[in-house]
Amino acid sequence: MHIVVCIKQVPDSAQIRVHPVTNTIMRQGVPAIVNPYDLYSLEEALRLKDQFPGSRVTVLSMGPPQAETALRKAISFGADEAILVTDRAFAGSDTLATSYALASAIRQIQQDMPVDLVFAGKQTIDGDTAQVGPGIAKRLDMRLLTYVSRVDSLDLERREIVVQRRSEGGVQVLKSRLPVLITMLEGTNEMRFATMPNMFRAARYPLKVWDKDAAGIEDVSKTGLKGSPTIVSKVFAPTPKTVKAEIIDTESNNPKDIAVTLLAKLFTRHPNLQAEIGKRS
Amino acid sequence: MSEQTQQNAPARKPAGRRKAELDPRFASYKGVWVFIEHERGTAHPVSWELLGEGRKLADRLGVELAGVVMGTPGGDTRRFCAEAFRYGADLCYLVEDPLLADYRNEPFTKGLTDLVNTFQPEILLLGATPLGRDLAGSVATTLQTGLTADCTELAIDMENRSLAATRPTFGGSLLCTIVTLNYRPQMATVRPRVMSMPARDEGRSGRIVEHALGMVETDIVTKVLEFIPDNLQDKPQLAFADIIVAGGRGLKKPENFQLVWDLAKVLGAEVGASRPIVQSGWVEPERQVGQSGKTVRPKLYIAAGISGAVQHRVGMEGSDVIIAINNDPGAPIFDFATYGIVGNAMQILPALTEAFRQQIATVKLAG
């Protein structure tokens, strides 16, 4: 079985800052990480590889040359091959253009060995769109299974897969046929700790770097800014709320007095809350 | 949104007033559509929120507002159309077929794509729910048009009749406004509980336009074997709670988290938590509030020992009243809470619980 996992390198959003004057993103010193959601998909792929010996896991990323680090990381967890698709032509791609480039690359990978399963992250933490996975599936005409919380069974002979998919108010148990594209729900598994031999392998791994031709891009106008119907017209920091919290303090500074003072304020200013809470007793 | 971002550069160079002529083949695309999401007899409230927002956009553009309802014949579809009219739709496009009994990507993608190609709307909105995002991503790729995800604000730029969709990125640290100038329809998914629920007008009705799905079961590869409902009794229902008491890492020990439960019990509130609490397994994942958890909009949110990191903030700042308890006067949560108590949560929480208990008892006596 051949599994492709799409991963993206993203800045650690918890550490992102906005330049106070120019309003642009300051990435200086912000560490780049593998998109956390992608790790759930990668781990699931590695578990299937463990379950079906002889399987191959190829990780694929599109991004600037620095994204190499993310791919090496995937190798250290146990992926077999890693491909970085990088080309100036891809700069400024939106999700439609990204899914086009990644789908082309997967077609190229297929020529080497047919692909049975593609995994993508549920969404990224920078773009946060959750659109690239579905986009790739449509372009490759694969079945799409998003928000999967569990792979129940996989029958390679009959090419059937049964998964649990999160939906509103419950879980759908779905049966589909390979090839499928799966996005895993977060928290459904935990990434393994890389072994020392795999750390060595990752450090020495000769990464495959593909430009647009190697990735089999047929129509360059479908990539990059040109191939992106959406246009970012403005980037700005959320207006900081100017009114800060009203700090409740009392002379005694004892918790009881503070609580009473707070409640008095709360119920005078928000009578609806008094009604709301009264309703509950 | 930008996917291939360069190091040390804005997410993507804002295009500013990039001139883009609308392709003549899209000239006839008119009207604002809202996809009415429903499963097992219940419509997702985001659909009504979107009709409220869609109404404003349609009025601004001087066009009609339509609901899109897809489901099984004879089921609840007509009821949802009627409801859509009450929330502001002028008409509904209805696709009825037994194949649409449960949500599956293939038939819904085909149905919605065909509708768009036939009736040509200029704007198509869906809820940013698992279903909405699954469907929107598939439809937009099939139509090769632009899709803006998880929006929190929508507006019309009258200069070129374009939809300006604003959304948080980088976990809410930044906002960006995205337009689709030369493709139609302009698609967006919108975060639930962000737009306000419109008033329901019993007297309103509208017309229904039916359309066939044109598929047979054998066309569809994916089968639904089973649906396992969450047990409503013991699954937390944070998204719709009116009062939430939430705790964070400042509570230090799992035992102390009991103080949050105690207060919640007195208030009849739901219990929420920040991510580290969920990650340490003190409460179940359904209770996580924030970017990678639930977005909540209660009337009252009490946060104890939570710093107010942006990823938590984006999930709860829409609350009507926020009370923050934190021992660090510089904690970011005080920048946006309504009331702040600088102090030790382990002492303040029991005091609050007691104060609320007495208050409620008094109200009861009086009532």
Added chain:
Amino acid sequence: MDEKFDAIVVGAGPSGNAAAYTMAKAGLKVLQLERGEYPGSKNVQGAILYSDALERIIPDFREDAPLERHLIEQRMWVLDDESYVGSNYRSDEFNKPPYNRYTIIRAQFDKWFSQKVREAGALIICETTVTDLIMDRTRVIGVRTDREGGSIYADVVILADGVNSLLAKKAGFHPELHPKDVALAVKEIHFLPQETIEQRFNVGGDEGVVIEMAGKITQGMVGTGFLYTNKESLTIGVGCMLSDFKQQGTSPYALLEQMKSHPSIKPLLAGGEMKEYTAHLIPEGGYNAVPQIYGEGWLIVGDSGMFVNAVHREGSNLAMTTGRVAGETVIELAARKKPMSAANLALYRKTLDDSFVMKDLKKYRNMPEILHGNHQFFTTYPELVNRAMHTMLTVDGIDKKTKEREVRQDFRKKRSLFGLMGDAFKMWRAFE
């Protein structure tokens, strides 16, 4: 797994990078292990880089190293609660390349240095903690890591794992750190527009300023404060002996907050956006605290060997120099096919003894004790000097002679003439 290397370097700070680079460049098979996510990820932001030490390792480092500003001005401030008395040294000599000192952001600099190490041919593995040294009786023959299948062997292991080296302690090469021998330093970075920094500090282009501060800001504890200009940010910090923090019960954070609100410091930071708050230990025990730094199959370099000159706030240069010398020692032994025995590795200590590293540490060997025993350096004197300046500079109708007398009396009241002379003598002896 059967991986064997000529040398394993534990840690990817300046000392480890210097050692790994030097050896890899000479063609040795080098493995470097770092527990952080990437080199520099565990390191405090903002620092001063001394060119000389790096130049001896990478002569053309200026071409691509991430340097912030070259320093053209040094200010020394002695602070009282509301004032300071200061001296400046600024020279255009410092403005002629090759520049001698730079401000850097450690996270970026360490990353760059590590890239050079990689290019030189060393294998670098991050996110991997060395948990144990593998011993063959008394000889170190390799390391164990926190990962499965994690035993790796080498002829020599270089410990560059920073202050508080757990490995050295575990192996018994090192005694427990004494709170009197380490300072706890806290730092913050404040972002400001480049133009603002240049106006506020009277510099242009890539020119930079350092302010060293002593006095009331450390609230009577032995320590100093500092402020550096980076390109688009300022680094501000304060460090005091760990023993003093413990005794006084002050939190380092509160100390820094207090310092930032000093009326002479506050306007320098105004409008800045604080990014990061980090705390880190600095070994300041000096010459007398340097442990055994070589043995059978092992060497210790950098902070792990207590190589910091606290008086001049030099650390990274000693780290790089000890790393380089360790590397060169290994290269020389390897070239002559000699075993990495304690007797042979003693060459490392000898080379250091003959270099500025040991000579400087020796010169100040009594400083720590003198400072610990004389807290008036941090309380009374700053107060006196500041009050004297205030008296002399206030024009209020009192004649200057009377004022001078007042000042003299003030000094005597606080500290006997004998005490003052004694202090001066002690300082002189420490600096001799």
